[in-house]
Amino acid sequence: MKAWLLNDFGLDNLQPGETPTPTPKPGELLVKVGAVSLNFRDKAIVDGIYEPASVPKPLIPVSDAAGTVVAIGEGVTRFKVGDRVNSHLYSTWIDGAPLPDAPAHCVGMPLPGGLAEFMIIHETSAVAAPGNMTDEEASTLPIAALTAWYSLVDYADIKAGQTVLVQGTGGVSVFAVQIAKALGARVIATSSNDENLAKIAALGADALINYRKTPAWDTEALNLTDGLGADVVLDVAGGDGINQSVQATKAGGKIAQIGFLGGQTAALDLMPLIFRQTTIRGIAVGTRTSFERMNAFLNDHVIRPVIDTVYSFDQAREAYEHLTRGAFGKIVIKID
Template identity: 55%
Template structure:
């Protein structure tokens, strides 16, 4: 089969190769990949900054998020049959409850083979049925971006209608945050440096927007927009010094979900402000399989349609990565097959 393979660091070392089509083990299914979507994780792996001790010296098929059709099943598989539409889940051992310290060892798209290939193996216990109302391209955007938001707001945050959610940026996770929070009845505030993108998030359900290019002290603006109360939930995708701005913008006993590190992995935190507000800071690393199943069912009810910026053909995977690095509104998808 044709596959893109990470053979070193940097995009120049993502190579299109011919490798043997895998065969499913007893509890595995073989999926014909129809589409994959890219995440910041994929870029970080290429850059050599995502769990470097585990990823940097490994050769594997990248990209964890994939959707397609079952074409073969192992001898002990009972949950899926040939012809079923399925979507991947990155953590193949995290079914529910607390994560394990070694979950990353078993994740797909690094260090184990992912979906940027014509065929992909999935474990029966962690494959997810694709919602009937989504195309494969749309479903491929769910496993990291949507589940990360769902796990933050629903599993950890126990979000309630009427609460305020602050969303930083307009990338794949952030756009899903606007859609999910709005669908669950929250008031949504979004920051961006682009008036065009802010207009787009307004159309997706955002109530208030802040252009941080024009209003650099966005955290103070959040307090103004919430009558001094702050946001109950903050999706923190920037990291670095942004964490202290989020602490200033959050409500008393509010939740900050640390999802990304676009602005840096290290931060000096104002501990007094943290203590004074009794803030709950959650480190978020996607979520477990049970939450994915719950989210899939909810998406059918909430009528959330994924926002896709651009769909690239399989042969242009490198261009898709470059687009991800430039930034996108919503998700970057690669169509692997029809």
């Protein structure tokens, strides 16, 4: 089968090639991949800054895929040939509390990913793709949508009338705005780009902050909430900016620490954290059961993924380059 293979770190070392089509073992599905979508994790793996010692070479990268089951292994009962399915990043995290060894079973690293004509997905981790979405749309769900959903619903338990602050206009943030609005929350969105802020407002964001024009965006967030702060902040930046997230969160509020675009380490000012009694939780996507509940919610509220650009299979490197430049919503690669 055709596949993109990461032979060493660096985008130049991501090369098209041929590799044997896998055969499903007991409990496994062979999926003909229709489309994949890119996340910052995929770029970090290629760049060698995401657990480099754990990356097998060559690696078929990309965790988020949607496609059709074309063969099943012995004992499979949850799916049949012809079903459309999504991959699930943490393939062994089905329900309940996070698993200590979950990273060792991630699709797209160290397990082979979806940037190929076919991929293996275990039936216990596969999720039925929404029937009202194309493969391109469904491929955006496994990390970006589920991270937003798990942060807002499973962690923060957001209710109608509460306030959510979302950073940036990437995949997770765009889904967070759509989901939060469907939950009846008020949304504050931040970005350095006025054009993207206008787009996020069109999706329902109630208040906008350009953090380049307003570096003290945390103070502005307090102004927009009558001095109280947001009930939950989705922090995709990381780095020392976590201190502004603490200031922008209400007393007793929550921060979902999702990303590290601004750095993987932070000098955290403990006094505001303690006095505001803020809860910070690292969010690493979510469970398969949460994924299934999310898909039903997206269907019921007619929420469609926002896709910036769809690239062809041959344009995989161009898709990575676009991700590096930034995108509004998701970058998708069509496989089939």
